[in-house]
Amino acid sequence: MPSRRNEEEIYEDTDIINAHGVSSSSKEEIVRFHDYDSVVDTKRKLKDQELERDMIHFISSLNTSTIILLWKGSVVLPQDSKKDVMISYVDANASDKTKRLWQSCSTTKLFFPDHTNLLQTIGYCKHGGMLYIVYDYFEMANLAQCLVSEKTNYSSAAGTNSNDLKTAYAFDVIKGMEYLAKNECCHPGLRASRVYVNSFGVCKLYDFCLRRKVSKFLDLYIKKNADTKWILPPEVITSSSTYQAASDVWAIGIILLEIFVGELDALRRSISQGEVNMLKKINALSQQCNYPENICSLMKSCLATKCKDRTTISSIKEIFERITAAANKNDVYYNNEHYDD
Structure with a gap:
């Protein structure tokens, strides 16, 4: 995973999706980042839930909000198996307090017990100053x-x-x-x-x-x-x-x-x-x-x-x-x- 970035820095990863649902490839686009390195409690390791960025593929927007962004996508898991997923995150330009709340809500879902009537959280990905939460989305x-x-x-x-x-x-x-x-x-x-x-x-x-x-x-x-x-x-x-x-x-x-x-x-x-x-x-x-x-x-x-x-x-x-x-x-x-x- 990339090292930490400064709060104000050009977004270098062209595969990250921005708030408008398109890849950001412009070197001139200045965005603010929040440090998500502490999103997962280090006392409770979740290595089996941590996903690498290149495992996640964005397909189409499912947005119902301009703040919490949803995308339909897929995750390539070990043994080359592919799973339909929903990827949820907040815009890189969101305020720090929004990102802190997103961090808190996301951590809760990673540790939340399974239930038939809750969407299963598969894992998370921290990359380029962004935190992605990945849910099961098979035939949804x-x-x-x-x-x-x-x-x-x-x-x-x-x-x-x-x-x-x-x-x-x-x-x-x-x-x-x-x-x-x-x-x-x-x-x-x-x-x-x-x-x-x-x-x-x-x-x-x-x-x-x-x-x-x-x-x-x-x-x-x-x-x-x-x-x-x-x-x-x-x-x-x-x-x-x-x-x-x-x-x-x-x-x-x-x-x-x-x-x-x-x-x-x-x-x-x-x-x-x-x-x-x-x-x-x-x-x-x-x-x-x-x-x-x-x-x-x-x-x-x-x-x-x-x-x-x-x-x-x-x-x-x-x-x-x-x-x-x-x-x-x-x-x-x-x-x-x-x-x-």
Whole structure:
């Protein structure tokens, strides 16, 4: 790996991707670098997770943010095996405080325990003053794309229960959120475009942070994104320091709307006008959909204006466990009845 570089220095590596998604080959481009040499705790060596820069290949941009940059790519592993990956990093021109936060969030993900509903972190690469985090991305698509595709194709998918699939997506997200909460993490600004789905239809969360870092995470990453800021809970709009467990419950309510209603943009004005108008809009939209039992009332409970009026993530999980159990019971009943001689 290259030695450390000065904070202000010409970017010499033409293979590094800049903020605009293109290789930077100009010797005149002056950028600032932050020292990432301490990103991994030296007391806990992760040599099996450290990737050389020439092992990583960038393919196409997946950007949903101008600050945390995402690229689809591949990694050539030992024995010449190749793996599809997502590469995440922050722009070389980002502020030092942004890079320090990125370092903190990245270190957390490298040591985070595996879970079915979290995107697997394969490793990291430190190169040329940049820190790259590499995730598994084999046959992945984001949840927003999946929902649009399934809505388009549902009418021709004979024998498919659309709500069963949506329930499975929602349950995956909730299980992932509960696991994050138990590990002192949170997921501000959760929405379908920030969740990935693998080839087996399992949802994976990845864009989370430590709860003790959430205020900085919000101010640097979320509130600067106009497409995300408006879906933040009321208590967070004015003060990032007020983010709490109930704020993640609001985020779950938002993604439930996306999954079951698919009309999040239609709610933008209603959310901004307050709880009464928003709940009226949810009631109106719910009449157009064949929801599983309790979904509409659950969404309204998640999106209560006051934190104390919201349900808990554990309660949400319990409701979805009952919904899933009832759906499985109905499937068994249907199959026995259908094939009974």
